[in-house]
Amino acid sequence: MLDIKSIQLKAKKDEGIRRRHPWVFSGAIKLVEEGIVDGALVQVCSNKGGHLGYGHYSKGTSIAIRMISFDETIPSAEFFQTQIQQAVAVRRDLNLIASEGQNICRLIHAEGDGLPGLIVDYYDRVAVIQTHSLGMHHALPWIVDGLRMALQDELVGVYNKSAKVLRKNGHTTNMDAWVLGSEPENWKAQEHGNSYVIDLIEGQKTGFFIDQRENRFLVSQLSKGKKVLNTFSYTGGFSISALQGGATEVHSLDSSARALEIGEANVLANGYKEEVHQSIQADALDYLKDGVADFDIVILDPPAFAKSASARHAAIQGYKRINLRALETMKSGSLLFTFSCSQAVDDRMFTNTVIAAAIQAGRTARILYRLHQPADHPVSAFHPEGAYLKGLVVRVE
Numbered sequence: 001m002l003d004i005k006s007i008q009l010k011a012k013k014d015e016g017i018r019r020r021h022p023w024v025f026s027g028a029i030k031l032v033e034e035g036i037v038d039g040a041l042v043q044v045c046s047n048k049g050g051h052l053g054y055g056h057y058s059k060g061t062s063i064a065i066r067m068i069s070f071d072e073t074i075p076s077a078e079f080f081q082t083q084i085q086q087a088v089a090v091r092r093d094l095n096l097i098a099s100e101g102q103n104i105c106r107l108i109h110a111e112g113d114g115l116p117g118l119i120v121d122y123y124d125r126v127a128v129i130q131t132h133s134l135g136m137h138h139a140l141p142w143i144v145d146g147l148r149m150a151l152q153d154e155l156v157g158v159y160n161k162s163a164k165v166l167r168k169n170g171h172t173t174n175m176d177a178w179v180l181g182s183e184p185e186n187w188k189a190q191e192h193g194n195s196y197v198i199d200l201i202e203g204q205k206t207g208f209f210i211d212q213r214e215n216r217f218l219v220s221q222l223s224k225g226k227k228v229l230n231t232f233s234y235t236g237g238f239s240i241s242a243l244q245g246g247a248t249e250v251h252s253l254d255s256s257a258r259a260l261e262i263g264e265a266n267v268l269a270n271g272y273k274e275e276v277h278q279s280i281q282a283d284a285l286d287y288l289k290d291g292v293a294d295f296d297i298v299i300l301d302p303p304a305f306a307k308s309a310s311a312r313h314a315a316i317q318g319y320k321r322i323n324l325r326a327l328e329t330m331k332s333g334s335l336l337f338t339f340s341c342s343q344a345v346d347d348r349m350f351t352n353t354v355i356a357a358a359i360q361a362g363r364t365a366r367i368l369y370r371l372h373q374p375a376d377h378p379v380s381a382f383h384p385e386g387a388y389l390k391g392l393v394v395r396v397e
C-alpha cells in the first residue's frame with residue numbers, strides 16, 4: 001500500500017491548479033503533513049480539503065510542487081508509459097526521430113508534455129534524461145521503461161545527466177551514467193542532414209541545443225555567398241548550417257574552448273575545409289566592441305540572462321547591450337539573428353529591447369522574421385510560461 005501524504009493549500013490558491021497549471025508556489029501552502037520528505041509524491045488538497053491531484057514535492061524551493069496528475073490517477077509505471085508513448089508519437093508524427101538525415105529531437109519537454117521536471121532529448125538511438133526535481137528523479141526506472149516501450153529498436157542507450165539544480169541543492173552528487181545500454185556503434189546524430197558530435201559527458205544541457213533546429217535551418221536558407229559571424233556558437237550548430245547553405249566564410253565565437261574544439265570537429269566531419277571556418281575564444285561583448293562590419297550575417301544566441309523574474313531587469317539591460325554593440329557597426333544590408341532563451345523575458349519585451357537598441361544605434365531596422373522554439377518543444381495550453389525561446393531576424397540599413 002502506498003503511503004501518500006497530503007499538502008493543503010491556502011484559500012483561493014487552488015485556482016491555478018483547477019485550470020491545470022502545474023506549479024504550486026511555496027507561498028500557496030497552508031499545511032504540510034508531518035513526515036513529508038523532499039522529492040515525495042504528495043496528494044494536493046484545497047483549503048477545504050478537496051482532492052486536486054498528485055505532484056512532486058520539492059522542499060525549500062520556490063516551486064514547491066510540480067503537479068503530475070489533476071485527478072484521481074496516482075502516477076505509476078503505467079501512467080508514465082502512457083505519457084511517454086504519447087510524447088514519442090508526437091515526435092514520430094513530426095518526422096523527427098528516424099528520418100533521413102534527421103534523428104535529433106526533444107522527446108519530452110517537461111510541462112509541455114505533461115511531465116513537469118522531466119527533459120528527455122534524443123540523439124540517434126540514445127535518449128538523454130535530465131530530471132529537474134528529486135521526485136522526478138525517483139521515477140527514473142519508470143521513465144527508462146516507458147522510453148524502451150515507446151521506442152523499441154530505435155533505442156539502444158539511455159544516459160542520465162544530472163541537472164545542476166539537483167546538485168546545487170545537495171541532493172545528489174554526480175549521477176551521470178548510462179542507465180540502459182551504451183553508445184551505439186556508428187552513432188551518428190543528425191539534424192537537417194548535418195552530423196553533430198554530442199558531448200554527453202561534459203557538454204552543456206544534454207549535449208546540444210536542439211531548440212534552435214528550425215532557426216538554424218533558416219540561417220542555411222539565407223547564407224549563400226555570405227560571411228557569417230556566429231557568436232555564442234557552442235559546438236557550431238549555426239555555423240554548420242551556414243556552411244551547408246553556402247556561406248563563404250564562418251567565424252564561430254564562444255568563451256568555451258571545449259565547445260569550440262567540438263565545433264571544429266563538426267566542421268570537418270561534415271566535409272568542409274578548415275579554411276572556410278575560424279574559431280575565436282573570447283567574451284562576446286568584448287569582441288563585438290571591435291566591430292562587425294566585415295560580416296553579412298551576425299548571430300547572437302547568448303545563454304539565458306534571466307534565470308528568474310527578479311533578474312528580468314538586469315537581463316533586459318544585457319540584451320540591449322549586446323544587440324546595441326552589434327547593431328552599431330553592422331554593415332548596410334546585413335542580417336542580425338538575435339535570440340533570447342530567458343523565460344522571464346517575453347516576446348514583446350525582447351522585441352522592444354532590440355528596437356530600443358536599433359534606435360540608440362541610429363540604424364534603420366526591418367524585422368523580417370519572428371522566431372520561436374520548434375514543435376518538439378511544445379507549450380502546454382495550461383502553462384504559457386513554457387514559451388521561452390524567441391528570436392528576431394533584423395535587416396539593418
Ligand code: SAH
Binds near residue numbers: 204236256303
Ligand atoms: N547557438 C548555440 C547555443 C548557444 S548556448 C547552438 O546553436 O548550439 C550559449 C553559449 O554561450 C555557450 O556555448 C557558452 O559557452 C557561451 N557563452 C556564455 N557566455 C559567453 C560570453 N560571455 N562570451 C562568449 N560566449 C559565451
